[in-house]
Amino acid sequence: MGIVIRKGFWTSFFAFFGAFLGLVNQLFIYPYFLEPNQIGLFSQIQSFATLVSPFALLGMSATVARYTPFFKEDKNLYKSFTSFLFIGASFGAIITVSSTLIFKDFIVSFYQEKSPLVAQYFELSIILIAVFTFITLNESIAKANFKVVIPNFLKDIVVRLLGLVLIILFGTKVLTFHQAIVSIIFLYIPSLIYLIGYNLKNGFIKISFDLKPILAKKKELFNYASHALLGSAGALIVLHVDVQMISAMLNLDATGIYTRAFYMAVMIEIPRRAVFQVVIPVISTALKNNDLISIQKLYRSLSLNLGIIGTLLFLGISVNLDNIYAVMNNGLEYKLGINVVYIIGISKLLDMVFSTNSEIILLSKYYKYNTVMIVLLSISSVFLNYFFIPKYGIDGAAYASLISIILFNTIKMILIQVKFKMMPFSIKHAHLLLVGGITWYIVYLIPNLSNGILDMVLRGSIVTIIFGGLIVIFRISTELNELVLQQVKKWIS
Numbered sequence: 001m002g003i004v005i006r007k008g009f010w011t012s013f014f015a016f017f018g019a020f021l022g023l024v025n026q027l028f029i030y031p032y033f034l035e036p037n038q039i040g041l042f043s044q045i046q047s048f049a050t051l052v053s054p055f056a057l058l059g060m061s062a063t064v065a066r067y068t069p070f071f072k073e074d075k076n077l078y079k080s081f082t083s084f085l086f087i088g089a090s091f092g093a094i095i096t097v098s099s100t101l102i103f104k105d106f107i108v109s110f111y112q113e114k115s116p117l118v119a120q121y122f123e124l125s126i127i128l129i130a131v132f133t134f135i136t137l138n139e140s141i142a143k144a145n146f147k148v149v150i151p152n153f154l155k156d157i158v159v160r161l162l163g164l165v166l167i168i169l170f171g172t173k174v175l176t177f178h179q180a181i182v183s184i185i186f187l188y189i190p191s192l193i194y195l196i197g198y199n200l201k202n203g204f205i206k207i208s209f210d211l212k213p214i215l216a217k218k219k220e221l222f223n224y225a226s227h228a229l230l231g232s233a234g235a236l237i238v239l240h241v242d243v244q245m246i247s248a249m250l251n252l253d254a255t256g257i258y259t260r261a262f263y264m265a266v267m268i269e270i271p272r273r274a275v276f277q278v279v280i281p282v283i284s285t286a287l288k289n290n291d292l293i294s295i296q297k298l299y300r301s302l303s304l305n306l307g308i309i310g311t312l313l314f315l316g317i318s319v320n321l322d323n324i325y326a327v328m329n330n331g332l333e334y335k336l337g338i339n340v341v342y343i344i345g346i347s348k349l350l351d352m353v354f355s356t357n358s359e360i361i362l363l364s365k366y367y368k369y370n371t372v373m374i375v376l377l378s379i380s381s382v383f384l385n386y387f388f389i390p391k392y393g394i395d396g397a398a399y400a401s402l403i404s405i406i407l408f409n410t411i412k413m414i415l416i417q418v419k420f421k422m423m424p425f426s427i428k429h430a431h432l433l434l435v436g437g438i439t440w441y442i443v444y445l446i447p448n449l450s451n452g453i454l455d456m457v458l459r460g461s462i463v464t465i466i467f468g469g470l471i472v473i474f475r476i477s478t479e480l481n482e483l484v485l486q487q488v489k490k491w492i493s
Contacts (some may be wrong), residue, residue, distance in 0.1 A: 018156025033171035039253030049128035056096035059228030068144035079208035138195035234374035262338030265344035303355035303424035343398035470487035
């Protein structure tokens with residue numbers, strides 16, 4: 001856990017600071033300068049590119065995480081490996097971009113009736129597919145070498161700062177809306193250039209025209225990469241199909257309202273994203289050494305501790321939703337998404353509590369099971385959205401995500417129990433649920449203050465004090481209690 005804590009601190013720091021910037025952008029700056037349909041268009045363009053880019057990567061991102069610990073020991077093999085990665089990603093990007101262009105009219109037809117603006121800027125999504133492909137590959141290479149701070153700084157801080165500048169330029173009439181939309185690409189190009197330079201400088205990318213060492217392992221690599229491709233593509237379908245289907249079945253206004261609500265809920269899982277980027281190479285190395293004891297400890301520890309952090313964030317957001325929408329520009333219109341925050345928030349919290357389900361399976365010899373499950377999940381997610389969105393609107397998309405996440409994680413947990421004899425849960429999870437319920441009930445009884453900002457501060461403080469105090473008093477997490485004790489000793493001394 002040592003390396004997870006050390007590297008996870010800075011990763012979490014940038015993630016939370018980036019989340020603060022994102023909160024300012026998404027809840028205040030964007031609604032102030034943009035209409036809901038314009039926000040929806042911004043979200044749809046980037047979401048579509050994110051959804052399609054895994055097909056261009058050809059499973060290379062997961063392949064990096066799995067094989068870097070094995071190949072780094074041989075310099076010639078590692079050179080051949082990184083060269084192979086870029087050749088494969090380039091080939092995948094060309095095929096994917098070309099295919100998307102060929103089927104452009106067919107794809108755009110899904111949005112034509114409800115969101116006609118999508119067709120006007122479809123080519124921008126195609127450009128972003130190529131950009132996202134190489135950003136993701138370079139991020140994966142850096143993280144596989146235990147360098148997570150720089151990639152996260154670029155993604156969480158730089159991109160959001162540039163996004164803030166872009167919207168302000170539009171809001172102050174320096175850019176037209178068309179110019180602002182087209183400029184989305186410049187939010188990501190600086191990160192791509194820096195990541196490539198960073199990886200080259202640190203020796204994480206080594207160019208070699210001799211591919212014989214890696215081609216000797218081509219059957220194993222292609223087999224793993226093909227399953228990883230289906231797995232990563234399926235996972236992103238689950239994450240982004242809701243935005244695409246809302247745009248196609250409702251309109252861009254609904255997309256804008258949904259994505260604002262979704263963003264608030266997603267803040268709950270920021271610690272998970274930060275920690276898991278550090279955990280992936282740790283699990284990969286432990287599996288290589290057949291160190292199942294370490295994986296078991298990590299599996300259960302992360303489930304409990306991330307559950308504690310996630311519950312605190314969920315409570316802090318949920319008890320203040322009325323206040324958040326009250327201070328948001330056009331908050332009454334965006335408050336139509338308030339149920340989405342609750343539903344997606346619960347789904348993200350559950351995803352945290354289920355711990356490293358996907359990572360353990362994907363990085364082990366049982367990775368083929370993950371492929372089957374994620375493909376079935378993505379298909380079920382599409383059908384659930386297709387059924388629920390017409391019936392419940394944007395709330396239906398949230399329900400589809402919740403059901404999919406529960407089913408998917410439950411199946412994976414059962415597989416890990418059968419194959420590895422591991423479970424993420426203990427009696428302490430029940431104690432955590434009880435503490436969360438008590439905290440919510442106490443805060444619910446407190447009358448609202450007339451000033452929304454003061455009420456938000458009051459409720460957030462009470463949630464933190466009561467929930468945090470009960471967690472420490474009942475010693476639900478040994479690790480957190482030790483951390484608190486260390487900080488107290490430092491403060492006293």
